[in-house]
Amino acid sequence: MTLALYSYFRSSAAFRVRIALELKGLEYRIIPVNLLAGEQRGAAYMERNPQGFVPALELPDGSLLTQSPAIIEWLDATQPGPRLLPVDELARARIRAICGIVACDIHPLNNLRVLQYLEHELTLDKDTRNSWYHHWLGEGFAALEPLLPEQGYCTGEAPGMAEAFIVPQVANAQRFRFAMERFPRTAALFERCMALEPFMRAHPESQPDRN
Ligand SMILES: N[C@@H](CCC(=O)N[C@@H](CS)C(=O)NCC(=O)O)C(=O)O
DSSP: OOEEEEEOTTOHHHHHHHHHHHHTTOOEEEEEOOTTTTGGGSHHHHHHOTTOOSOEEEOTTSOEEESHHHHHHHHHHHSOSSOSSOSSHHHHHHHHHHHHIIIIIIHHHHSHHHHHIIIIISOOOHHHHHHHHHHHHHHHHHHHGGGSOSSSBTTBSSOOHHHHHHHHHHHHHHHTTOOOTTOHHHHHHHHHHHTSHHHHHHSGGGOTTOO
């Protein structure tokens, strides 16, 4: 039995884990969870993952891992393939800081349930909701930009965990028509990654459940 990833094509947190699986060259299958149809809150999925989020990774023994940083670190620590985090502890902390900017400071402010709350509960119109989205992206990318290399990847010659977090966030920014000109290192790193097969295979447009 292979690894199985509960995923939604547009979920940037699931996109992170797909990148990690692809970079490590692991075999996995996708179990689609349609977030727009609310399947993440259906009884069948909630029984597996009571938080009602994707991604979740089902291991061959049937156990389930949740939270993309935990899943990716587990993959890196236990599975074969190229390392996603450096060995040196100081270097690891620097990579985790980059991932933290995306996962803790940008994404929670801009994910689906927050946008739905702004629109449906606080009755903000689409333009106001989009300016919220753009504001927090701008703050987050401004923090990321000086931490990124002008060439190569965050840990040197090959992409790893940092790129697994940055690329999906930039893809989301593009979807929301956020101009990346102020963040040239981030934009160029995104382009370098997206020229690579593992990132192409993990991209929302390559997913079996895209619609
Ligand atoms: N901190 C979680 C975030 C997961 C998350 O927010 N997933 C979103 C999709 S990107 C989700 O499942 N949202 C469902 C919803 O908002 O109802 C992680 O990194 O895995």
